[in-house]
Structure formats: structure tokens, C-alpha cells
Amino acid sequence: MHRPRSIRMALHHELDPCAACTARGYSVCNAIEDKDLARLASAAMAREIPKGEIFIEEGEAASEFFNITSGTVKLYKLLPDGRQQVTGFASAGHFLGLAVSQTYAFSAEAIETTQLCAFSRPKMRELIQDFPALEQRLLETACNELVAAQEQMLLLGRKTARERVASFLVARAAVQLPCTRTSGDSIALPMTRGEIADYLGLTIETVSRTMSRFKAEKRIAIPSNTEVMLLDRPWLDSMAAGLD
Amino acid sequence: MHRPRSIRMALHHELDPCAACTARGYSVCNAIEDKDLARLASAAMAREIPKGEIFIEEGEAASEFFNITSGTVKLYKLLPDGRQQVTGFASAGHFLGLAVSQTYAFSAEAIETTQLCAFSRPKMRELIQDFPALEQRLLETACNELVAAQEQMLLLGRKTARERVASFLVARAAVQLPCTRTSGDSIALPMTRGEIADYLGLTIETVSRTMSRFKAEKRIAIPSNTEVMLLDRPWLDSMAAGLD
DNA sequence: CGCACACTTGAACCCCCTCAACCCAAGTGG
DNA sequence: CCACTTGGGTTGAGGGGGTTCAAGTGTGCG
Numbered sequence: 001m002h003r004p005r006s007i008r009m010a011l012h013h014e015l016d017p018c019a020a021c022t023a024r025g026y027s028v029c030n031a032i033e034d035k036d037l038a039r040l041a042s043a044a045m046a047r048e049i050p051k052g053e054i055f056i057e058e059g060e061a062a063s064e065f066f067n068i069t070s071g072t073v074k075l076y077k078l079l080p081d082g083r084q085q086v087t088g089f090a091s092a093g094h095f096l097g098l099a100v101s102q103t104y105a106f107s108a109e110a111i112e113t114t115q116l117c118a119f120s121r122p123k124m125r126e127l128i129q130d131f132p133a134l135e136q137r138l139l140e141t142a143c144n145e146l147v148a149a150q151e152q153m154l155l156l157g158r159k160t161a162r163e164r165v166a167s168f169l170v171a172r173a174a175v176q177l178p179c180t181r182t183s184g185d186s187i188a189l190p191m192t193r194g195e196i197a198d199y200l201g202l203t204i205e206t207v208s209r210t211m212s213r214f215k216a217e218k219r220i221a222i223p224s225n226t227e228v229m230l231l232d233r234p235w236l237d238s239m240a241a242g243l244d
Numbered sequence: 245m246h247r248p249r250s251i252r253m254a255l256h257h258e259l260d261p262c263a264a265c266t267a268r269g270y271s272v273c274n275a276i277e278d279k280d281l282a283r284l285a286s287a288a289m290a291r292e293i294p295k296g297e298i299f300i301e302e303g304e305a306a307s308e309f310f311n312i313t314s315g316t317v318k319l320y321k322l323l324p325d326g327r328q329q330v331t332g333f334a335s336a337g338h339f340l341g342l343a344v345s346q347t348y349a350f351s352a353e354a355i356e357t358t359q360l361c362a363f364s365r366p367k368m369r370e371l372i373q374d375f376p377a378l379e380q381r382l383l384e385t386a387c388n389e390l391v392a393a394q395e396q397m398l399l400l401g402r403k404t405a406r407e408r409v410a411s412f413l414v415a416r417a418a419v420q421l422p423c424t425r426t427s428g429d430s431i432a433l434p435m436t437r438g439e440i441a442d443y444l445g446l447t448i449e450t451v452s453r454t455m456s457r458f459k460a461e462k463r464i465a466i467p468s469n470t471e472v473m474l475l476d477r478p479w480l481d482s483m484a485a486g487l488d
Numbered sequence: 489c490g491c492a493c494a495c496t497t498g499a500a501c502c503c504c505c506t507c508a509a510c511c512c513a514a515g516t517g518g
Numbered sequence: 519c520c521a522c523t524t525g526g527g528t529t530g531a532g533g534g535g536g537t538t539c540a541a542g543t544g545t546g547c548g
Contacts, residue, residue: 077394077395080486081486084402099390100388106394132376136379139382140344142342142387143342147343147349150350154321158328158445159323159327193527194527203504204527204528205504205529206504225513241324405536437496438494446537447538448495449496449536452495453496453497456496
């Protein structure tokens with residue numbers, strides 16, 4: 001995974017890492033033409049976030065925007081007593097910080113070692129001004145997230161525990177089709193059961209029990225805690241859609 | 245409410261209704277300068293939607309965008325068996341149809357007689373091209389909705405019934421401060437209990453019971469089914485925040 | 489007046505949560 | 519090498535918040 005990157009790095013100038021970025025194709029950065037990549041690279045600050053680090057804290061001044069190039073982060077909101085709602089998981093290509101407000105509306109924690117590019121607010125403003133296509137891509141991105149958020153509201157407000165877990169699994173399978181295509185219908189789960197639960201509005205125990213039951217019913221297989229195989233896609237799809 | 249509008253209509257040319265639009269100040273249309281309003285007006289098709297009419301149906305071709313000038317609509321998604329999740333209520337100034345997709349991701353129904361402006365997809369594209377400020381405003385709008393959606397996910401996934409209803413009431417009070425400021429802390433509820441329930445991920449009965457209990461506890465008063473007075477704002481605020 | 493519709497209230501039930509024990513794999517240190 | 523710890527995951531028993539089912543109460547409107 002890291003080998004081809006270094007090879008391509010050698011082909012380009014060391015000062016133009018954006019050209020070698022494996023996440024560029026999926027991200028808002030593809031709104032910027034090749035000839036302007038140096039400009040983009042100069043605005044970006046590459047950074048590595050170790051697993052477990054909280055690099056965005058809800059309520060803090062929103063001084064930077066982020067673009068993930070590898071790894072996975074969870075986005076979440078907290079209630080004062082510690083109840084947590086995960087609003088999404090973000091991986092390579094995902095843009096973070098879409099908000100007009102002066103403060104972040106959510107927190108973000110790396111759930112595995114994560115590489116990202118940080119853009120300061122002023123730099124971002126400059127980029128948007130100079131590359132109108134970027135703003136268009138940001139709007140597209142925001143709209144897509146809005147659609148996803150509405151779908152998640154339907155899940156949280158109206159679906160049963162079984163429907164939620166099924167929805168989660170098929171959504172994960174869909175999101176992994178383009179990039180990390182593993183053999184068969186196996187999907188990776190970089191997040192813990194607790195994080196899945198906080199994403200689906202359930203408890204750890206309910207997530208665990210539901211997955212165990214799916215396994216007993218031969219709908220899925222669980223080779224390891226971080227991997228699931230979908231054995232009965234049609235059934236999972238219809239369960240996810242609310243047809244049990 | 246309608247009297248001042250007709251007076252201002254007389255001051256302007258009849259062909260420039262946008263200049264007289266009472267919703268313009270709150271809407272994305274304020275991105276367009278006065279001198280270009282005629283251009284805006286020529287792209288907009290004013291329309292009246294009677295109460296109960298569904299004017300956007302999930303899955304249909306997304307041929308138009310809408311801007312509400314008066315009234316209220318509910319935005320919702322359905323599961324095949326009829327379960328409904330209301331993703332939001334939209335009133336004057338709200339822009340509908342933010343989506344890149346070719347089809348609508350949600351349905352919309354007028355819950356009272358509603359006035360709106362419709363923009364065809366091509367006209368909208370033209371407007372955005374000619375007025376970059378419009379795209380910027382759309383991005384702002386999308387970001388704000390995203391923040392609201394995340395807050396709603398927290399509510400749906402992690403708040404109790406009492407916290408949900410309290411959150412709903414204080415949010416309604418906040419949204420009505422600028423425009424329909426009624427006497428005291430009274431707020432209007434144009435939607436039915438069923439619609440509130442579908443918005444909060446509860447049942448009609450739970451909404452009704454919870455509001456009755458708030459009333460018995462002297463936190464609110466319910467002068468009519470479409471009106472609520474907030475008697476104990478501090479308590480409601482902390483209940484909404486999750487501090488019971 | 490009486491029908492329709494929205495809302496309220498009560499009682500029983502159930503899905504999911506809470507609490508608790510246990511399992512298992514991966515360190516860690518003596 | 520093994521005892522111990524730690525963190526994530528599973529499984530069971532019991533309880534509770536919200537749902538379901540069912541009746542009853544307004545209230546507007548023909």
C-alpha cells in the first residue's frame with residue numbers, strides 16, 4: 001500500500017506531494033487541475049494522527065479544515081453525562097470541517113493511525129476564491145453528506161435493532177467496493193462494537209447479540225472482530241430496507 | 245401580514261415580485277443584488293401549495309428546486325411498511341432540493357397553505373453560474389443544515405423522550421424569535437402531534453403524554469393544540485441539553 | 489346535531505437496556 | 519515461561535421506557 005506511493009513520489013518533484021496523493025481522486029482536491037497542484041500543496045499541512053487522538057473537539061474554535069488521505073476517524077457529539085452519538089465514520093478522501101460557524105459542531109477521533117492534510121481557515125478561503133470549482137465540489141460534498149444524514153435519521157428514528165445492524169453492514173460493504181476491495185463479500189470493521197453501537201443508537205450488547213444472531217442464522221460470518229463476511233446479501237439488503 | 249406586502253408591491257414594478265418578497269432577507273436570494281432581482285424573478289415560478297399536498301416525492305426525478313416564501317412544509321422519508329421519519333420542518337426562507345443526485349432523497353408535504361418559488365434545474369444552474377455569491381450562500385445553507393442534522397442524530401440516537409420533546413420546544417422557540425414573535429414565550433406548532441412524533445422518533449402517544457406531564461409539572465402551558473407557552477425556560481433548556 | 493379528526497389517557501406488553509459474569513487475545517513483567 | 523492485567527467481545531437474567539392496543543375526550547364543521 002505504501003510502496004507504490006513512494007515510487008510515484010520519486011516520479012514527481014518532492015515538493016508536489018498532492019500529485020502523488022492516493023486519496024486525491026476521491027476527494028474535493030480533484031477539483032484542482034494538475035497544473036495548480038503545487039499551489040494546493042503549499043496550502044496543505046500533512047499530519048499524522050495516532051490512533052485514539054482527538055484532533056477536533058466540539059465547541060473549540062474552528063481554525064482548520066481537514067482532508068483525510070488514509071486511516072479512519074469517527075465524528076461524534078457528546079451529551080454532558082457522556083452519552084455519545086457517532087454521526088459518521090470518515091476515511092480517505094473525506095473532507096472535514098464543513099461548517100460556517102466559528103466553532104466545530106462535532107468532535108473527531110482517529111480510530112486508527114490516520115494521515116490527513118490540514119488547511120487553515122485563511123488558506124482555505126484563498127483556495128476557494130482562486131478555484132471556484134473547489135467551492136462547487138464542496139457544495140456537492142455537503143449535499144451528499146446531507147443525504148446520508150437524512151438516511152441516518154431514518155435509521156435512528158424508525159428502524160429496529162436488526163434493521164440498523166443490517167443497514168450498517170450493507171452500507172459498509174458499499175463504501176468499501178471502490179477502494180479496499182477484499183476477497184469475497186468480506187468487509188473490514190476498523191471500529192469497535194461500542195463505536196458501532198454509538199453510531200446506530202444502540203448499546204454494545206445489542207450490537208453484539210444482533211450480530212451473533214445473524215451469524216447463527218447464517219446471514220453473516222465473523223472471521224475476526226474486525227471483519228465480517230456477508231453470506232446472504234439479498235436478505236441483508238431487504239432487512240436494511242425495513243422489509244423483515 | 246398580507247397587507248404590507250401588497251403595499252410594497254405597488255411601490256415596485258409588478259414584474260419584480262422578488263423585490264417585495266418578505267422571505268428574501270432570510271433566504272439564499274439575498275445573495276443576489278437589487279439590480280439583478282428582475283433576473284432572479286424571471287427564473288422563479290411562484291406557486292401556491294395547498295395544505296396536505298405532497299409536492300416532492302422521494303425517488304422522483306429532481307427537476308426543480310424550491311424556495312419557500314410563506315407557510316410550512318414537512319420533509320420526510322418513508323420505509324416500505326409506512327414508518328415515517330420527518331427529517332425537518334421548513335418555512336419561509338428555506339431552500340429545498342439541495343442534492344446533486346438526479347432524484348429527490350426525501351418527500352415534502354405542505355402542512356399548511358404554502359407559497360413558494362420553483363426554479364427548474366437548468367435555470368438554477370444558470371443563476372449559479374451568473375451569480376457566484378449564490379453558490380456561496382447555498383454552501384452556507386448546506387453546512388447549516390448539516391449541523392442541524394447532526395444535532396438531530398444526537399437527539400434520535402441518545403436522548404430520552406422527555407429530552408426530545410424539550411429539545412423540540414426550545415428549538416421551535418428559537419426559530420420563531422426573529423419572525424413570528426408572539427406575545428410572551430408562546431410558540432406556534434403548525435404540525436400535528438403525529439408529525440412531531442415522526443420528527444422525534446417517538447409515537448403520538450408518547451409525545452402527548454410527555455407534553456401533558458410537562459404541563460402538570462408547570463413547565464409549559466397548552467392554550468390550544470397548535471400553541472404552547474414555555475413557562476420554565478431554564479428547566480426546559482437543561483432538559484433539552486440532557487441534564488435531568 | 490353528528491360526524492370526522494386530532495388529541496388524551498389507561499393498561500398490558502415487548503424490545504432493548506442495564507447489570508453482571510465470563511471469554512479471549514494481546515501485552516507485560518517477574 | 520507463566521501469572522497477571524487490560525481491553526474488547528459475548529452471553530445471560532432481569533427490569534424499564536416507550537410502544538401497542540383500546541377507549542374516551544374534546545372541537546370544528548357539514
